[in-house]
Amino acid sequence: MTYQKLKGTADILPGESEKWQYIESSARDILKQYQFKEIRTPLFEQFDLFARGVGETSDIVSKEMYDFYDKGDRRVALRPEGTAGVVRSYVENKLFAPEYHRPMKLYYIGPMFRYERPQSGRQRQFHQLGVEVFGSKNASVDVETMLLALDLFKHFQLTDLKLVINSLGSNESRQLYRKELIEFLEPHFEELSKDSKDRLYKNPLRVLDSKDKKDKEIVKGAPSILDYLDEDSKEHFESVKRMLTAMTIPFEIDTNMVRGLDYYNDTIFEIITTNPKFGANATICAGGRYDSLVEEVGGPSTPAFGFGFGLERLILMLEHMGFDYPVSSLLDAYVVTIGEAVNEEAAKLTHELRQNGLSVEREFMSRKPAKQFKTADKLNARLVFTIGETELKERKVRVKDLTSGLENEVDLEELYTRFSEVYPTLLKSLEKEGE
Ligand code: ATP
Ligand code: MG
Numbered sequence: 001m002t003y004q005k006l007k008g009t010a011d012i013l014p015g016e017s018e019k020w021q022y023i024e025s026s027a028r029d030i031l032k033q034y035q036f037k038e039i040r041t042p043l044f045e046q047f048d049l050f051a052r053g054v055g056e057t058s059d060i061v062s063k064e065m066y067d068f069y070d071k072g073d074r075r076v077a078l079r080p081e082g083t084a085g086v087v088r089s090y091v092e093n094k095l096f097a098p099e100y101h102r103p104m105k106l107y108y109i110g111p112m113f114r115y116e117r118p119q120s121g122r123q124r125q126f127h128q129l130g131v132e133v134f135g136s137k138n139a140s141v142d143v144e145t146m147l148l149a150l151d152l153f154k155h156f157q158l159t160d161l162k163l164v165i166n167s168l169g170s171n172e173s174r175q176l177y178r179k180e181l182i183e184f185l186e187p188h189f190e191e192l193s194k195d196s197k198d199r200l201y202k203n204p205l206r207v208l209d210s211k212d213k214k215d216k217e218i219v220k221g222a223p224s225i226l227d228y229l230d231e232d233s234k235e236h237f238e239s240v241k242r243m244l245t246a247m248t249i250p251f252e253i254d255t256n257m258v259r260g261l262d263y264y265n266d267t268i269f270e271i272i273t274t275n276p277k278f279g280a281n282a283t284i285c286a287g288g289r290y291d292s293l294v295e296e297v298g299g300p301s302t303p304a305f306g307f308g309f310g311l312e313r314l315i316l317m318l319e320h321m322g323f324d325y326p327v328s329s330l331l332d333a334y335v336v337t338i339g340e341a342v343n344e345e346a347a348k349l350t351h352e353l354r355q356n357g358l359s360v361e362r363e364f365m366s367r368k369p370a371k372q373f374k375t376a377d378k379l380n381a382r383l384v385f386t387i388g389e390t391e392l393k394e395r396k397v398r399v400k401d402l403t404s405g406l407e408n409e410v411d412l413e414e415l416y417t418r419f420s421e422v423y424p425t426l427l428k429s430l431e432k433e434g435e
Contacts, residue, residue, distance in 0.1 A: 039108055043111065046077075047067045066078040066115055082132075103136035113125050121312060127311040127312060129152075132304060139236050165251055166254055168288070170230055181222060237266065241253075259286060263296070266289040268289070269288060271309075290306070333384070334376035338389070352416050
Protein backbone atom coordinates (compact mmCIF):
# COMPACT_ATOMS: atom_id res chain seq x y z
CA MET A 1 0.00 0.00 0.00
CA THR A 2 1.40 3.39 -0.92
CA TYR A 3 -0.06 6.77 -0.15
CA GLN A 4 -0.12 10.00 -2.06
CA LYS A 5 -1.04 13.44 -0.91
CA LEU A 6 -4.58 14.49 -1.78
CA LYS A 7 -5.13 16.35 -5.03
CA GLY A 8 -4.59 20.06 -4.64
CA THR A 9 -2.43 19.79 -1.53
CA ALA A 10 1.31 20.28 -1.27
CA ASP A 11 4.18 19.28 0.97
CA ILE A 12 6.47 22.15 1.82
CA LEU A 13 9.84 20.44 2.10
CA PRO A 14 13.13 21.68 3.54
CA GLY A 15 14.67 23.96 0.95
CA GLU A 16 11.20 25.35 0.33
CA SER A 17 10.16 25.83 3.96
CA GLU A 18 13.02 28.29 4.51
CA LYS A 19 11.43 30.52 1.90
CA TRP A 20 8.12 30.39 3.74
CA GLN A 21 9.83 31.22 6.99
CA TYR A 22 11.58 34.16 5.40
CA ILE A 23 8.36 35.51 3.92
CA GLU A 24 6.38 35.01 7.10
CA SER A 25 8.96 36.54 9.37
CA SER A 26 9.53 39.58 7.15
CA ALA A 27 5.78 40.04 6.90
CA ARG A 28 5.46 39.81 10.68
CA ASP A 29 8.14 42.49 11.07
CA ILE A 30 6.30 44.87 8.77
CA LEU A 31 2.97 44.11 10.46
CA LYS A 32 4.59 44.93 13.78
CA GLN A 33 5.76 48.26 12.38
CA TYR A 34 2.13 49.02 11.59
CA GLN A 35 1.04 47.78 15.04
CA PHE A 36 -1.04 44.85 13.83
CA LYS A 37 -1.44 41.94 16.27
CA GLU A 38 -1.78 38.31 15.33
CA ILE A 39 -5.01 36.40 15.82
CA ARG A 40 -5.23 32.62 15.38
CA THR A 41 -8.67 31.20 14.86
CA PRO A 42 -9.74 27.57 14.24
CA LEU A 43 -9.31 25.96 10.85
CA PHE A 44 -12.95 24.87 10.92
CA GLU A 45 -16.13 26.64 11.92
CA GLN A 46 -19.87 26.20 11.67
CA PHE A 47 -20.90 26.02 8.04
CA ASP A 48 -23.47 28.77 8.62
CA LEU A 49 -20.82 31.28 9.62
CA PHE A 50 -19.34 31.18 6.14
CA ALA A 51 -22.72 30.94 4.39
CA ARG A 52 -23.78 34.04 6.28
CA GLY A 53 -20.48 35.88 6.46
CA VAL A 54 -19.05 35.25 3.02
CA GLY A 55 -22.39 35.25 1.21
CA GLU A 56 -24.43 32.39 -0.23
CA THR A 57 -24.03 33.60 -3.81
CA SER A 58 -20.24 33.78 -3.69
CA ASP A 59 -18.30 31.08 -5.54
CA ILE A 60 -16.58 30.26 -2.30
CA VAL A 61 -19.79 29.23 -0.56
CA SER A 62 -21.81 27.96 -3.48
CA LYS A 63 -19.09 25.89 -5.14
CA GLU A 64 -15.87 25.61 -3.19
CA MET A 65 -16.58 24.78 0.44
CA TYR A 66 -15.17 21.74 2.17
CA ASP A 67 -18.17 21.13 4.37
CA PHE A 68 -19.33 17.97 6.08
CA TYR A 69 -21.30 16.67 9.04
CA ASP A 70 -19.16 15.69 12.00
CA LYS A 71 -19.86 12.73 14.27
CA GLY A 72 -22.19 14.92 16.35
CA ASP A 73 -24.17 15.73 13.21
CA ARG A 74 -23.02 19.36 13.16
CA ARG A 75 -22.49 20.89 9.76
CA VAL A 76 -18.95 22.23 9.77
CA ALA A 77 -16.66 23.63 7.09
CA LEU A 78 -12.94 24.03 6.67
CA ARG A 79 -12.33 27.74 6.44
CA PRO A 80 -12.22 28.96 2.83
CA GLU A 81 -11.05 32.44 3.87
CA GLY A 82 -10.00 34.26 7.01
CA THR A 83 -12.37 37.14 7.58
CA ALA A 84 -15.48 35.28 8.75
CA GLY A 85 -13.62 33.45 11.52
CA VAL A 86 -11.88 36.61 12.70
CA VAL A 87 -15.18 38.49 12.80
CA ARG A 88 -16.80 35.59 14.70
CA SER A 89 -13.95 35.67 17.20
CA TYR A 90 -14.11 39.47 17.51
CA VAL A 91 -17.80 39.25 18.38
CA GLU A 92 -17.63 36.14 20.56
CA ASN A 93 -14.71 37.48 22.63
CA LYS A 94 -16.25 40.95 22.82
CA LEU A 95 -13.12 42.56 21.47
CA PHE A 96 -15.26 45.64 20.88
CA ALA A 97 -15.46 46.20 24.66
CA PRO A 98 -14.16 49.57 25.95
CA GLU A 99 -11.05 48.08 27.57
CA TYR A 100 -9.62 47.30 24.14
CA HIS A 101 -7.70 49.80 22.09
CA ARG A 102 -9.57 51.00 19.04
CA PRO A 103 -9.27 50.45 16.18
CA MET A 104 -8.31 46.85 16.72
CA LYS A 105 -5.76 45.86 14.09
CA LEU A 106 -5.47 42.12 13.56
CA TYR A 107 -3.67 39.83 11.15
CA TYR A 108 -3.62 36.11 10.44
CA ILE A 109 -1.41 33.78 8.43
CA GLY A 110 -2.52 30.24 7.75
CA PRO A 111 -4.06 27.56 5.58
CA MET A 112 -7.40 27.95 3.81
CA PHE A 113 -9.38 25.28 1.97
CA ARG A 114 -11.34 25.48 -1.25
CA TYR A 115 -12.59 22.67 -3.43
CA GLU A 116 -11.25 23.90 -6.77
CA ARG A 117 -9.69 22.43 -9.86
CA PRO A 118 -6.00 22.45 -8.98
CA GLN A 119 -3.53 24.18 -11.29
CA SER A 120 -0.50 26.37 -10.93
CA GLY A 121 -1.23 28.89 -8.15
CA ARG A 122 -4.54 27.21 -7.36
CA GLN A 123 -4.68 24.55 -4.68
CA ARG A 124 -7.28 23.01 -2.42
CA GLN A 125 -5.24 23.79 0.65
CA PHE A 126 -3.39 27.07 0.29
CA HIS A 127 -2.21 29.85 2.58
CA GLN A 128 -3.34 33.39 3.06
CA LEU A 129 -2.08 36.35 4.95
CA GLY A 130 -4.81 38.78 5.84
CA VAL A 131 -5.50 41.75 8.05
CA GLU A 132 -8.69 43.18 9.56
CA VAL A 133 -9.12 46.55 11.24
CA PHE A 134 -12.19 46.95 13.46
CA GLY A 135 -13.84 50.00 14.90
CA SER A 136 -12.96 53.00 12.76
CA LYS A 137 -14.65 54.56 9.80
CA ASN A 138 -11.72 56.97 9.32
CA ALA A 139 -10.64 57.03 5.68
CA SER A 140 -7.04 56.99 6.85
CA VAL A 141 -7.63 53.43 8.04
CA ASP A 142 -8.38 52.54 4.43
CA VAL A 143 -5.24 54.33 3.28
CA GLU A 144 -2.95 52.98 6.00
CA THR A 145 -4.10 49.45 5.33
CA MET A 146 -3.56 49.76 1.59
CA LEU A 147 -0.11 51.22 2.26
CA LEU A 148 0.65 48.24 4.48
CA ALA A 149 -0.25 45.90 1.62
CA LEU A 150 1.96 47.85 -0.78
CA ASP A 151 4.79 47.83 1.76
CA LEU A 152 4.61 44.07 2.11
CA PHE A 153 5.06 43.58 -1.62
CA LYS A 154 7.68 46.29 -1.87
CA HIS A 155 9.70 44.45 0.75
CA PHE A 156 9.95 41.47 -1.62
CA GLN A 157 11.10 43.77 -4.39
CA LEU A 158 7.99 43.25 -6.45
CA THR A 159 7.76 45.98 -9.00
CA ASP A 160 5.22 46.50 -11.78
CA LEU A 161 2.51 46.86 -9.17
CA LYS A 162 -0.63 48.89 -9.58
CA LEU A 163 -3.00 50.00 -6.85
CA VAL A 164 -6.55 50.02 -8.18
CA ILE A 165 -9.37 51.44 -6.10
CA ASN A 166 -13.10 51.90 -6.37
CA SER A 167 -15.97 52.76 -4.09
CA LEU A 168 -19.06 50.62 -3.70
CA GLY A 169 -20.81 53.31 -1.65
CA SER A 170 -23.29 52.60 1.10
CA ASN A 171 -25.69 49.66 1.14
CA GLU A 172 -28.57 52.00 0.27
CA SER A 173 -26.89 53.75 -2.67
CA ARG A 174 -25.74 50.37 -3.95
CA GLN A 175 -29.34 49.13 -4.00
CA LEU A 176 -30.23 52.03 -6.24
CA TYR A 177 -27.21 51.39 -8.47
CA ARG A 178 -28.05 47.70 -8.57
CA LYS A 179 -31.48 48.49 -9.94
CA GLU A 180 -30.08 50.80 -12.63
CA LEU A 181 -27.43 48.25 -13.55
CA ILE A 182 -30.02 45.51 -13.99
CA GLU A 183 -32.01 47.85 -16.21
CA PHE A 184 -28.90 48.54 -18.25
CA LEU A 185 -27.99 44.86 -18.60
CA GLU A 186 -31.45 43.43 -19.27
CA PRO A 187 -31.56 44.37 -22.97
CA HIS A 188 -28.25 42.46 -23.38
CA PHE A 189 -29.48 39.38 -21.51
CA GLU A 190 -29.19 36.97 -24.44
CA GLU A 191 -25.61 38.05 -25.18
CA LEU A 192 -24.39 37.56 -21.60
CA SER A 193 -22.31 34.56 -20.57
CA LYS A 194 -24.03 31.81 -18.62
CA ASP A 195 -22.46 32.89 -15.32
CA SER A 196 -23.54 36.47 -15.87
CA LYS A 197 -27.08 35.40 -16.77
CA ASP A 198 -27.18 33.53 -13.47
CA ARG A 199 -25.87 36.54 -11.60
CA LEU A 200 -27.93 39.25 -13.21
CA TYR A 201 -30.67 39.22 -10.60
CA LYS A 202 -28.76 37.70 -7.69
CA ASN A 203 -25.62 39.80 -7.77
CA PRO A 204 -25.50 42.03 -10.85
CA LEU A 205 -22.35 43.84 -9.71
CA ARG A 206 -20.44 40.62 -10.31
CA VAL A 207 -21.29 40.92 -14.01
CA LEU A 208 -19.05 43.98 -14.04
CA ASP A 209 -15.91 41.99 -13.28
CA SER A 210 -16.77 39.01 -15.45
CA LYS A 211 -13.74 37.57 -17.22
CA ASP A 212 -15.83 36.74 -20.32
CA LYS A 213 -14.84 38.77 -23.40
CA LYS A 214 -18.36 39.53 -24.58
CA ASP A 215 -19.45 40.49 -21.06
CA LYS A 216 -16.49 42.83 -20.85
CA GLU A 217 -17.61 44.60 -24.04
CA ILE A 218 -21.16 44.98 -22.77
CA VAL A 219 -20.26 46.38 -19.35
CA LYS A 220 -18.00 49.02 -20.88
CA GLY A 221 -21.08 51.16 -21.34
CA ALA A 222 -22.54 50.41 -17.91
CA PRO A 223 -23.39 53.28 -15.54
CA SER A 224 -20.62 54.08 -13.07
CA ILE A 225 -21.25 53.28 -9.43
CA LEU A 226 -19.38 56.44 -8.47
CA ASP A 227 -22.27 58.48 -9.87
CA TYR A 228 -24.57 56.90 -7.30
CA LEU A 229 -22.57 57.56 -4.13
CA ASP A 230 -24.28 59.52 -1.38
CA GLU A 231 -22.57 62.54 0.21
CA ASP A 232 -20.80 60.60 2.97
CA SER A 233 -19.45 57.98 0.62
CA LYS A 234 -18.37 60.63 -1.85
CA GLU A 235 -16.45 62.51 0.82
CA HIS A 236 -14.95 59.28 2.15
CA PHE A 237 -13.68 58.35 -1.31
CA GLU A 238 -12.40 61.86 -1.95
CA SER A 239 -10.51 61.75 1.34
CA VAL A 240 -8.90 58.43 0.39
CA LYS A 241 -7.84 59.86 -2.96
CA ARG A 242 -6.50 63.07 -1.39
CA MET A 243 -4.33 61.17 1.06
CA LEU A 244 -2.93 58.84 -1.60
CA THR A 245 -2.19 61.83 -3.81
CA ALA A 246 -0.55 63.77 -0.99
CA MET A 247 1.70 60.81 -0.28
CA THR A 248 2.45 60.46 -4.02
CA ILE A 249 1.16 56.90 -4.09
CA PRO A 250 0.11 56.17 -7.66
CA PHE A 251 -3.36 54.66 -8.00
CA GLU A 252 -6.00 54.04 -10.61
CA ILE A 253 -9.76 54.06 -10.31
CA ASP A 254 -11.64 51.20 -11.94
CA THR A 255 -15.37 51.74 -11.61
CA ASN A 256 -16.04 48.21 -12.88
CA MET A 257 -13.99 46.62 -10.16
CA VAL A 258 -16.18 44.87 -7.59
CA ARG A 259 -15.17 42.09 -5.24
CA GLY A 260 -16.45 38.53 -5.33
CA LEU A 261 -17.84 38.86 -1.82
CA ASP A 262 -21.10 40.59 -0.99
CA TYR A 263 -20.12 42.35 2.19
CA TYR A 264 -18.02 45.24 0.95
CA ASN A 265 -19.00 48.93 1.02
CA ASP A 266 -17.15 52.14 0.21
CA THR A 267 -13.44 51.70 -0.57
CA ILE A 268 -12.35 48.47 -2.20
CA PHE A 269 -8.92 47.88 -3.69
CA GLU A 270 -6.75 45.45 -5.55
CA ILE A 271 -3.04 45.34 -6.08
CA ILE A 272 -2.41 44.13 -9.59
CA THR A 273 0.81 43.18 -11.27
CA THR A 274 1.25 44.57 -14.75
CA ASN A 275 3.96 42.04 -15.51
CA PRO A 276 2.58 40.08 -18.52
CA LYS A 277 4.10 36.86 -17.15
CA PHE A 278 1.31 36.69 -14.61
CA GLY A 279 -1.56 37.28 -17.00
CA ALA A 280 -4.46 35.35 -15.50
CA ASN A 281 -3.40 35.67 -11.88
CA ALA A 282 -2.75 39.39 -12.09
CA THR A 283 -4.52 40.31 -8.85
CA ILE A 284 -2.13 39.65 -6.02
CA CYS A 285 -3.99 41.27 -3.15
CA ALA A 286 -7.54 42.44 -2.60
CA GLY A 287 -9.67 43.89 0.10
CA GLY A 288 -11.79 46.75 1.26
CA ARG A 289 -14.21 48.17 3.75
CA TYR A 290 -16.99 46.05 5.22
CA ASP A 291 -18.96 48.04 7.75
CA SER A 292 -21.95 45.72 8.13
CA LEU A 293 -20.36 42.30 8.53
CA VAL A 294 -19.74 42.47 12.28
CA GLU A 295 -23.40 43.24 12.86
CA GLU A 296 -24.40 40.55 10.37
CA VAL A 297 -22.46 38.02 12.44
CA GLY A 298 -24.22 39.11 15.63
CA GLY A 299 -22.01 41.89 16.99
CA PRO A 300 -22.60 45.60 17.48
CA SER A 301 -22.45 47.82 14.42
CA THR A 302 -18.69 48.10 13.78
CA PRO A 303 -16.90 49.52 10.76
CA ALA A 304 -14.10 47.35 9.39
CA PHE A 305 -11.45 47.23 6.71
CA GLY A 306 -9.28 44.33 5.57
CA PHE A 307 -7.39 42.54 2.84
CA GLY A 308 -6.02 39.12 2.09
CA PHE A 309 -3.56 37.56 -0.29
CA GLY A 310 -2.31 34.12 -1.21
CA LEU A 311 1.19 33.12 -0.19
CA GLU A 312 1.58 30.41 -2.87
CA ARG A 313 0.98 33.02 -5.55
CA LEU A 314 3.38 35.43 -3.93
CA ILE A 315 6.06 32.72 -3.84
CA LEU A 316 5.37 31.82 -7.47
CA MET A 317 5.85 35.45 -8.44
CA LEU A 318 9.09 35.70 -6.51
CA GLU A 319 10.22 32.50 -8.22
CA HIS A 320 9.46 33.96 -11.67
CA MET A 321 11.38 37.10 -10.81
CA GLY A 322 14.39 35.18 -9.60
CA PHE A 323 14.09 36.62 -6.11
CA ASP A 324 17.19 35.99 -4.00
CA TYR A 325 16.11 34.73 -0.61
CA PRO A 326 18.66 35.79 1.99
CA VAL A 327 20.31 32.56 3.16
CA SER A 328 20.61 32.31 6.88
CA SER A 329 23.57 29.96 7.07
CA LEU A 330 24.04 29.99 10.75
CA LEU A 331 26.24 27.03 11.61
CA ASP A 332 28.94 27.78 14.15
CA ALA A 333 30.56 24.39 14.19
CA TYR A 334 30.64 20.94 12.62
CA VAL A 335 32.05 18.05 14.65
CA VAL A 336 34.11 15.64 12.54
CA THR A 337 34.63 12.16 13.97
CA ILE A 338 37.40 9.75 13.05
CA GLY A 339 36.89 6.18 14.26
CA GLU A 340 33.98 4.54 16.08
CA ALA A 341 35.62 5.01 19.49
CA VAL A 342 35.05 8.76 19.50
CA ASN A 343 31.28 8.58 19.01
CA GLU A 344 30.36 9.18 22.63
CA GLU A 345 32.86 11.98 23.18
CA ALA A 346 31.57 13.64 20.00
CA ALA A 347 28.07 13.47 21.46
CA LYS A 348 29.28 15.18 24.63
CA LEU A 349 31.29 17.79 22.72
CA THR A 350 28.31 18.62 20.50
CA HIS A 351 26.07 18.91 23.54
CA GLU A 352 28.50 21.17 25.42
CA LEU A 353 28.91 23.49 22.44
CA ARG A 354 25.15 23.75 22.02
CA GLN A 355 24.69 24.41 25.73
CA ASN A 356 26.97 27.38 25.24
CA GLY A 357 24.74 28.80 22.57
CA LEU A 358 26.43 27.59 19.40
CA SER A 359 24.57 26.06 16.48
CA VAL A 360 26.25 22.75 15.92
CA GLU A 361 25.96 19.74 13.64
CA ARG A 362 28.00 16.57 13.95
CA GLU A 363 28.88 13.53 11.91
CA PHE A 364 26.57 10.59 12.52
CA MET A 365 27.47 8.35 9.59
CA SER A 366 31.20 7.74 10.27
CA ARG A 367 32.18 8.72 6.74
CA LYS A 368 35.72 9.39 5.57
CA PRO A 369 37.10 12.65 7.02
CA ALA A 370 37.35 14.29 3.59
CA LYS A 371 33.63 13.71 3.06
CA GLN A 372 32.87 15.15 6.47
CA PHE A 373 34.87 18.28 5.73
CA LYS A 374 32.99 18.65 2.47
CA THR A 375 29.71 18.53 4.36
CA ALA A 376 30.96 21.11 6.87
CA ASP A 377 31.83 23.33 3.94
CA LYS A 378 28.47 22.79 2.28
CA LEU A 379 26.65 23.65 5.49
CA ASN A 380 28.69 26.84 5.72
CA ALA A 381 30.16 25.92 9.06
CA ARG A 382 32.51 28.46 10.55
CA LEU A 383 34.54 25.98 12.61
CA VAL A 384 35.28 22.29 12.31
CA PHE A 385 36.03 20.41 15.54
CA THR A 386 37.87 17.17 14.70
CA ILE A 387 38.09 14.39 17.19
CA GLY A 388 39.99 11.15 16.44
CA GLU A 389 41.37 8.38 18.62
CA THR A 390 44.64 10.25 19.33
CA GLU A 391 42.75 13.37 20.38
CA LEU A 392 40.47 11.27 22.54
CA LYS A 393 43.44 9.76 24.36
CA GLU A 394 45.03 13.17 24.86
CA ARG A 395 41.67 14.75 25.86
CA LYS A 396 42.01 17.30 23.10
CA VAL A 397 40.12 18.42 20.02
CA ARG A 398 41.47 20.00 16.85
CA VAL A 399 39.71 23.07 15.61
CA LYS A 400 39.85 24.55 12.13
CA ASP A 401 38.41 27.88 11.05
CA LEU A 402 37.05 27.32 7.53
CA THR A 403 37.24 31.02 6.71
CA SER A 404 40.88 31.65 7.63
CA GLY A 405 42.05 28.08 7.10
CA LEU A 406 43.96 28.26 10.42
CA GLU A 407 44.02 25.40 12.93
CA ASN A 408 44.56 25.04 16.66
CA GLU A 409 43.99 22.58 19.47
CA VAL A 410 42.04 22.94 22.64
CA ASP A 411 41.81 20.88 25.80
CA LEU A 412 38.41 19.19 26.08
CA GLU A 413 38.02 19.65 29.86
CA GLU A 414 39.01 23.29 29.58
CA LEU A 415 36.44 23.77 26.83
CA TYR A 416 33.73 22.05 28.88
CA THR A 417 34.41 23.81 32.18
CA ARG A 418 35.69 27.27 31.18
CA PHE A 419 33.99 27.80 27.82
CA SER A 420 33.48 31.54 28.20
CA GLU A 421 37.24 32.10 28.58
CA VAL A 422 38.57 29.39 26.30
CA TYR A 423 36.31 29.93 23.33
CA PRO A 424 37.05 33.63 22.62
CA THR A 425 40.79 32.94 22.91
CA LEU A 426 40.39 30.04 20.53
CA LEU A 427 38.53 32.19 18.00
CA LYS A 428 41.20 34.88 18.28
CA SER A 429 43.98 32.39 17.61
CA LEU A 430 42.21 31.30 14.43
CA GLU A 431 42.02 34.79 12.98
CA LYS A 432 44.46 35.72 10.23
CA GLU A 433 46.84 38.54 11.19
CA GLY A 434 45.54 41.92 10.24
CA GLU A 435 41.92 40.75 10.02
P1 ATP B 1 -9.39 33.74 -8.01
O1 ATP B 1 -10.15 34.70 -8.87
O2 ATP B 1 -7.99 33.52 -8.46
O3 ATP B 1 -10.15 32.47 -7.75
P2 ATP B 1 -10.42 34.75 -5.58
O4 ATP B 1 -11.18 35.94 -5.98
O5 ATP B 1 -11.15 33.49 -5.31
O6 ATP B 1 -9.22 34.47 -6.61
P3 ATP B 1 -9.96 35.70 -2.93
O7 ATP B 1 -11.10 34.94 -2.41
O8 ATP B 1 -10.05 37.17 -3.03
O9 ATP B 1 -9.51 35.12 -4.33
O10 ATP B 1 -8.64 35.28 -2.11
C1 ATP B 1 -7.52 36.14 -2.00
C2 ATP B 1 -6.27 35.52 -2.55
O11 ATP B 1 -6.12 34.18 -2.13
C3 ATP B 1 -6.21 35.42 -4.05
O12 ATP B 1 -5.82 36.61 -4.62
C4 ATP B 1 -5.15 34.35 -4.24
O13 ATP B 1 -3.84 34.88 -4.08
C5 ATP B 1 -5.40 33.45 -3.09
N1 ATP B 1 -6.17 32.27 -3.51
C6 ATP B 1 -7.51 32.17 -3.65
N2 ATP B 1 -7.86 30.91 -3.99
C7 ATP B 1 -6.69 30.20 -4.05
C8 ATP B 1 -6.37 28.84 -4.34
N3 ATP B 1 -7.31 27.96 -4.62
N4 ATP B 1 -5.08 28.47 -4.32
C9 ATP B 1 -4.09 29.34 -4.02
N5 ATP B 1 -4.33 30.65 -3.74
C10 ATP B 1 -5.62 31.08 -3.75
MG1 MG C 1 -11.58 31.90 -6.47
